[in-house]
Amino acid sequence: MMLLTAKAPVTFWLSPAGHDHRGSVNLKFRQSFLFAKPNSKLSFSSLAYAPAMETKSYMDVELDSSRKIVEFCEVGDLKNAMELLCSSQNSNFDLDAFCSILQLCAERKSIRDGRRVHSIIESSGVIIDGILGVKLVFMYVKCGDLKEGRMIFDKLSESKVFIWNLMISEYLGNGNYGESINLFKQMLELGIKPNSYTFSSVLKCFAAVARVEEGRQVHGLIYKLGYNSYNTVVNSLISFYFVGRKVRCAQKLFDELTDRDVISWNSMISGYVKNGLDDRGIEIFIKMLVFGVEIDLATMVNVLVACANTGTPLFGKVLHSYSIKAAALDREVRFNNTLLDMYSKCGDLNSAIRVFERMDEKTVVSWTSMITGYVREGLSDGAIKLFDEMKSRGVVPDVYAVTSILHACAINGNLKSGQIVHDYIRENNLETNSFVSNALTDMYAKCGSMKDAHDVFSHMKKKDVISWNTMIGGYSKNRLPNEALTLFAEMQSESKPDGTTVACILPACASLAALDRGREIHGYALRNGYSEDKYVVNALLDMYVKCGLLVLARSFFDMILNKDLVSWTVMIAGYGMHGFGSEAINTFNQMRMTGIKPDEVSFISILYACSHSGLLDEGWKIFSIMKKECQIEPNLEHYACMVDLLARTGNLVKAHKFIQTMPIKPDATIWGALLCGCRIHHDVKLAEKVAERIFELEPENTGYYVLLANIYAEAEKWEEVQKLRKRIGQRGLKKNPGCSWIEIKGKVNIFVAGDCSKPQAKKIELLLKRLRSKMKEEGYSPKTTYALLNADEREKEVALCGHSEKLAMAFGMLNLPPGKTIRVTKNLRVCGDCHEMAKFMSKSVSREIILRDSSRFHHFKDGSCSCRGFW
DNA sequence: CTAGGGTTAG
Numbered sequence: 001m002m003l004l005t006a007k008a009p010v011t012f013w014l015s016p017a018g019h020d021h022r023g024s025v026n027l028k029f030r031q032s033f034l035f036a037k038p039n040s041k042l043s044f045s046s047l048a049y050a051p052a053m054e055t056k057s058y059m060d061v062e063l064d065s066s067r068k069i070v071e072f073c074e075v076g077d078l079k080n081a082m083e084l085l086c087s088s089q090n091s092n093f094d095l096d097a098f099c100s101i102l103q104l105c106a107e108r109k110s111i112r113d114g115r116r117v118h119s120i121i122e123s124s125g126v127i128i129d130g131i132l133g134v135k136l137v138f139m140y141v142k143c144g145d146l147k148e149g150r151m152i153f154d155k156l157s158e159s160k161v162f163i164w165n166l167m168i169s170e171y172l173g174n175g176n177y178g179e180s181i182n183l184f185k186q187m188l189e190l191g192i193k194p195n196s197y198t199f200s201s202v203l204k205c206f207a208a209v210a211r212v213e214e215g216r217q218v219h220g221l222i223y224k225l226g227y228n229s230y231n232t233v234v235n236s237l238i239s240f241y242f243v244g245r246k247v248r249c250a251q252k253l254f255d256e257l258t259d260r261d262v263i264s265w266n267s268m269i270s271g272y273v274k275n276g277l278d279d280r281g282i283e284i285f286i287k288m289l290v291f292g293v294e295i296d297l298a299t300m301v302n303v304l305v306a307c308a309n310t311g312t313p314l315f316g317k318v319l320h321s322y323s324i325k326a327a328a329l330d331r332e333v334r335f336n337n338t339l340l341d342m343y344s345k346c347g348d349l350n351s352a353i354r355v356f357e358r359m360d361e362k363t364v365v366s367w368t369s370m371i372t373g374y375v376r377e378g379l380s381d382g383a384i385k386l387f388d389e390m391k392s393r394g395v396v397p398d399v400y401a402v403t404s405i406l407h408a409c410a411i412n413g414n415l416k417s418g419q420i421v422h423d424y425i426r427e428n429n430l431e432t433n434s435f436v437s438n439a440l441t442d443m444y445a446k447c448g449s450m451k452d453a454h455d456v457f458s459h460m461k462k463k464d465v466i467s468w469n470t471m472i473g474g475y476s477k478n479r480l481p482n483e484a485l486t487l488f489a490e491m492q493s494e495s496k497p498d499g500t501t502v503a504c505i506l507p508a509c510a511s512l513a514a515l516d517r518g519r520e521i522h523g524y525a526l527r528n529g530y531s532e533d534k535y536v537v538n539a540l541l542d543m544y545v546k547c548g549l550l551v552l553a554r555s556f557f558d559m560i561l562n563k564d565l566v567s568w569t570v571m572i573a574g575y576g577m578h579g580f581g582s583e584a585i586n587t588f589n590q591m592r593m594t595g596i597k598p599d600e601v602s603f604i605s606i607l608y609a610c611s612h613s614g615l616l617d618e619g620w621k622i623f624s625i626m627k628k629e630c631q632i633e634p635n636l637e638h639y640a641c642m643v644d645l646l647a648r649t650g651n652l653v654k655a656h657k658f659i660q661t662m663p664i665k666p667d668a669t670i671w672g673a674l675l676c677g678c679r680i681h682h683d684v685k686l687a688e689k690v691a692e693r694i695f696e697l698e699p700e701n702t703g704y705y706v707l708l709a710n711i712y713a714e715a716e717k718w719e720e721v722q723k724l725r726k727r728i729g730q731r732g733l734k735k736n737p738g739c740s741w742i743e744i745k746g747k748v749n750i751f752v753a754g755d756c757s758k759p760q761a762k763k764i765e766l767l768l769k770r771l772r773s774k775m776k777e778e779g780y781s782p783k784t785t786y787a788l789l790n791a792d793e794r795e796k797e798v799a800l801c802g803h804s805e806k807l808a809m810a811f812g813m814l815n816l817p818p819g820k821t822i823r824v825t826k827n828l829r830v831c832g833d834c835h836e837m838a839k840f841m842s843k844s845v846s847r848e849i850i851l852r853d854s855s856r857f858h859h860f861k862d863g864s865c866s867c868r869g870f871w
Numbered sequence: 872c873t874a875g876g877g878t879t880a881g
Contacts, residue, residue: 262872266873268872298873299872302872302873365875398875398876435877440877466877473878503880504880539881540880567881568881
C-alpha cells in the first residue's frame with residue numbers, strides 16, 4: 001500500500017473538457033494522486049475507491065494492460081510497469097497508466113524511464129495537455145530537468161495554480177529567484193489567483209534577493225485575498241520580514257497572530273537570531289515553555305544557535321539536558337551537531353568532544369563542527385588529525401570541511417598540510433567555490449607564500465570583496481606594502497572596498513609611512529561610514545602613530561569612544577616609539593584604571609617603551625606586574641625587551657646574567673639586544689662572545705655581522721673589520737642595502753645608499769656638502785667611524801654622504817615648502833653620522849625632522865633628538 | 872522554522 005499525503009482538504013478540480021479523450025476514467029483517482037505528497041497518513045485507495053468502481057464497465061484489453069501498469073505502480077514496481085508499457089504492440093494506454101507511471105518515475109527520480117514514457121505518449125498521439133501535461137511537467141521537474149519541464153509547462157493551454165506553484169518552488173530551490181518572481185508576476189497577469197503555497201514560495205524569493213518593497217506589496221495582496229489568517233502564510237511573512245531586517249514588522253505579525261503553531265514560534269527564534277538578537281530569541285523560547293507550546297527539533301536547534309552566539313555554556317548545558325529529558329532529541333544528528341557546535345562556540349571544547357564521541361551517527365557536518373572547534377582553540381594539529389580520520393572513515397569532505405581545515409593550516413603556518421588539502425581541492429574541483437578559494441588564498445598568505453596566494457587569487461573567476469581583502473591583507477602582513485597598495489588601486493575598478501579592506505590596507509600605509517595615502521583612505525572610510533569600525537579606528541590610529549603624527553594620534557585616540565585593548569596598546573607603543581617613555585607608562589596605568597587588562601602584546605609595547613627611554617626601574621616593575629598580577633608568562637619578546645633595557649642602560653653584565661638565567665632558550669634577537677648594548681657602551685670583548693652565539697643561531701643574518709663590524713670599526717679595529725668582511729663574503733651574504741624614502745605630494749621617493757642616479761642628485765650632493773662644511777665650522781666632526789671603511793677621512797666623508805637617509809632628508813629640504821616638517825623613513829637603523837647631521841639640520845634651517853628607522857622615531861628639533869641617545 | 876565554512880587592527 002502506497003502512502004500518500006493529501007493536504008486536507010483535497011481540492012478536486014476537473015480536467016478541461018476535450019482533453020480527457022478517453023473518458024473520465026478514474027478522474028478523481030488521478031486528481032487525488034496529483035495532489036498527493038509523500039509522507040501522509042491517508043492511503044491511496046481510500047481516496048480513490050469510488051471512481052474506480054464506476055469505471056469497471058469501460059475496460060477492454062488495452063485498458064487491462066493499463067490497469068496492470070497502474071497496479072504495478074501502486075506497489076512501486078517501476079521495472080515491471082515500464083516493461084509492460086514498452087513491450088506492448090500498440091500504445092493505447094489510458095491516462096491512468098501514463099499518470100501513475102510518470103508519478104512513480106518522479107518519485108524514483110528516474111529521468112530515463114520518464115523520458116521513455118514521454119516518447120511513448122508522444123507516439124500514442126495523445127495531446128499533451130491538461131492533467132497529462134501537468135504530470136509530465138511534474139515528472140521532469142522532480143527528476144531535475146527543469147528546462148524540459150518548463151518547455152512543456154509553457155505549452156499547456158490552461159493551467160491551474162498547482163503547477164505554477166510547482167514551477168515557482170522549483171526555481172526557488174535552484175536559487176533562480178528571479179525566474180520564480182517572473183512566474184509569479186506572470187500568473188497574476190493571467191488572472192490566476194495565488195494561494196498559500198504560492199505566497200510561501202514567493203516570499204522566500206523576495207527575501208533572498210532582498211527586494212523588501214515588492215515583498216511588502218505581496219503582503220498587501222495576501223491581505224486582499226484573505227490569506228492573512230493563514231498560518232503558513234503569516235509564518236512566511238514573518239521570516240520574510242526578518243530576512244529583510246524588519247524586525248518590528250515580523251514582531252507585529254507574530255503578536256497579532258492568534259493561531260500560532262510551533263513553526264510561528266520557531267520562526268521568531270530563528271529570526272531574532274538572524275538579526276543578532278539572540279537574547280530575544282531565548283526569551284521567545286522561554287515563553288514557549290511558559291505557555292506550554294510544543295517544542296520540536298527545530299526549536300531546540302534554533303535556541304542552541306542563539307545560545308552559541310551569546311557564549312553562555314551554562315544555559316547551553318540546561319538546554320542540553322532539557323532536550324534529552326523532554327524531547328529525547330539526543331539521537332537526532334541535527335540536534336547533536338548544533339549541540340556540539342554550541343559547546344565549542346561557548347569555549348567548552350571538552351563537552352563538544354563528549355557529544356561528538358557519543359554520537360552514533362556522524363555526518364560531515366559533525367566532523368566539520370568538531371574540526372572548527374579545535375581550530376577555534378588554536379589546536380590546529382588536532383584539527384588536521386580529525387580531518388584525516390574523517391577521510392579514513394569514508395566521510396567525504398565537502399566545501400565547509402575543506403575551508404575549515406584550510407583555516408587550521410593557516411593558523412599554524414602549516415604549508416605542507418595546506419598543499420595536501422589544495423591537491424584534494426583540485427582533484428575534486430572545489431576551487432570554484434569562492435569560500436574555498438578565499439580560504440586557500442588566506443592559507444598561503446598566512447603561511448608566508450604570497451606567490452601561491454596570488455596564483456589562487458588570479459585564477460579566481462569571480463573575486464568578491466573578501467578575495468581582495470585576503471590578498472591585500474596578506475601583502476600587508478607579509479611586509480609587502482607596495483604590493484598591497486598596488487592591488488588596492490587595482491581593486492577600485494572591480495570591487496568596492498569595505499571596512500575590512502580599509503583595515504587591511506592601512507598597515508601598508510603605516511609601514512611605508514605613506515601619510516598622504518593613509519589620509520586619503522581615512523577620508524574614504526569617513527565618506528563610506530567605516531570610520532566607526534573598531535578595526536578601522538585602531539588601524540587608523542596605528543597609521544598616524546607610525547607616520548610620526550603623535551600629537552594628532554593622541555587627539556584621535558581621545559576621540560575614540562570605546563577604546564579597547566588594541567587602541568590602548570597602539571597608543572602606548574606610539575609613545576614608546578617616539579621616545580615618550582613616561583607618557584607610555586601614564587597611558588598604561590590609565591588603561592589599567594579603566595579596567596582593561598593588559599595582554600602579552602600590550603606588555604611588549606610598554607616594556608619596549610621603557611627600554612627606548614631608558615626607564616630601568618619602571619621596566620622592571622612592569623615586568624614583575626606582568627608575572628605576578630597578570631599571570632602572564634613572559635615570552636621571548638618580553639625577555640628581549642628586558643635585555644634591551646638592561647643593555648642600553650649600561651648594565652651589560654646584568655643583562656648577560658639575565659640571559660643565562662632565562663627559563664626559555666634565548667634566540668638570536670635576545671643576544672642581538674645585548675650586542676646592541678655592547679655597541680652603545682663599547683664593550684668589544686663581550687660583543688665578540690655574544691656575536692659568536694648569534695652566528696651559531698642565525699648564521700645567515702647579515703645584520704649581526706654588520707653590527708659587530710660597526711663595533712670593531714668604532715674601536716678602530718680595522719683588521720677585525722676586514723676579517724668579518726671576508727667571513728660575510730665567504731658565506732655569500734650581502735648586506736641588506738640601506739634604503740630611505742620620503743613622501744612628497746602623495747608620491748613616495750625612494751633612496752638607496754650610494755645611489756646617485758636619482759633626480760636632483762647633483763643638487764642633493766651640493767646641499768649635503770654645504771651642510772657638512774657648515775657643521776665643521778660650528779665644531780661638529782663627522783662620525784666617520786660609521787663609514788665602516790678603512791680609508792682616509794676624506795673618502796669616508798664622501799661615503800657617508802651617500803647614506804640613504806641623508807639623501808632623503810636633503811631631498812625633502814629641496815622639495816618641501818620652508819618650515820614644513822621633513823618626514824623620512826628608513827628600513828634599517830639610522831646611522832650615527834646621519835643622526836648628528838639631522839640634529840644639525842634641524843637647528844640650522846630651523847625645521848623639524850622626523851626620522852623613523854627600523855627601531856623607533858627620532859624627532860629632531862633645535863639641534864637635539866627626542867631619542868636622547870637611546871637608539 | 873532546523874546544524875558546520877572564508878577577509879580585518881596592536
